[in-house]
Amino acid sequence: METLKEIIDLLCGADGELRLIIATTLRMSFTSTLIATAIGIPLGALIGLFAFPGKQLAVRFCNTLMGLPPVLAGLLIFFLLSRSGPLGQYKLIYSVTAMVLAQILLITPIAAGLTQSIVAAKAPQIRETARGIGLSGARLLGYVLYECRRQFGSVLFTGFGRAISEVGAAQIVGGNIQFKTRILTTAIVQETNMGHFQKALALGLVLLVISFIITALAQFLLAEQET
Amino acid sequence: MIKLVQVEKYFRGRPALSIAAYTFERGGRYALMGPNGSGKSTLLRLLAGVLRPDAGEIRVEGLAADAIGYMPQFPYIFGFSVLKNVLIALPAGGAERRTARAAALQALERLEIGHLAARPGGTLSGGEKQRLALARMLVRPRQLLLLDEPTSSLDRAGTLLAEQVLAECARQGCALVMASHDQGQAQRLARTVLLFESGRLAGEDQF
């Protein structure tokens, strides 16, 4: 009950901080998921569909990166973007852009790996048929992507779920700066560390509800497509 | 037209096909017969270039790649419309673009599934899928058709229709190499019957 009151207070608060935190969370998660899947899905489809030297290696590399620890991804982006790093001149460290970059690094291999296994399941039969009618290259890839579009929906949500719930990388490259890079997960960590368990719990519930709404919405949209 | 020399194909170390020497002649009509697992599909896949031989050589002479059509034993039908399933066998751009639709519809009509043109591929019955796969192969002029049990799901009328269509192609000079379990079909369509047993060429009949 008190948690609920806390949520309402936060949502309606005059300073609107929670609304800003939610907006930042969504912006970061959506942007990174879109970019990561736009790269990962075609890449995974290429690996899954075509036979080429080093294919086994590519698959293994992808699967290894799927399990990349977020903290490590964060550290990597941190080194790249920090003032003395190779991209330091762009002053991106502790920005939402930096967080998006870290999430892209985390989600792209997941999107590629999942797509690879989805496409590889159909690949032999499709490849054989395509060969028999003289269909190849980019055209073939395009049709295969279209053919698997429904399963790619779940790739998108897996990526989004990862982005919205991730804390380690976001903390390192975003810095949890109030009114700038604070997102739900990093805010929860902060409130917990400060002993504000009630507030942390309230934020946790908000995160849960947002994930639930988006997943439900997505499932609804996908189910619509089936009919 | 296609010459096989000392061709060997293994799966997991077990020999699936072994042919010392054989030549498929231009305009010839061949039926591949033999029990399940005797190597018919493996030979067709080798001829189509889907598989590479583990030893020996397959020499294709005087045939452009797109003059060869191959229909697998289980063709893949895409989820999009039946018409589009045929269109994907035609070149994407260029001058043919305008005529592509008409050509695809005509190919469907030839196999008497013109009325299914707008249906999603996934909703077809087994026999309808096989007719679609045949239409898709025949939408372009071919000089060699490699067919893996092309009428296995067709009813009596459909089988005779498919045979008519294939005979028509053959009359126009297209070579046929076709796996079949139907002795009558082999005699109706082929001039040469190759009998396979455990991956070896066990006999050859000419009509």
Ligand SMILES: Nc1ncnc2c1ncn2[C@@H]1O[C@H](COP(=O)(O)OP(=O)(O)OP(=O)(O)O)[C@@H](O)[C@H]1O
């Ligand atoms: N991808 C594969 N992996 C392992 N073994 C295979 C593979 N493809 C074929 N084989 C084996 O090779 C042998 C020849 O198979 P093939 O498909 O050529 O037979 P077939 O004559 O076409 O039989 P059917 O009449 O049942 O279609 C069989 O023993 C089969 O089990």
Ligand SMILES: [Mg+2]
């Ligand atoms: Mg077979």
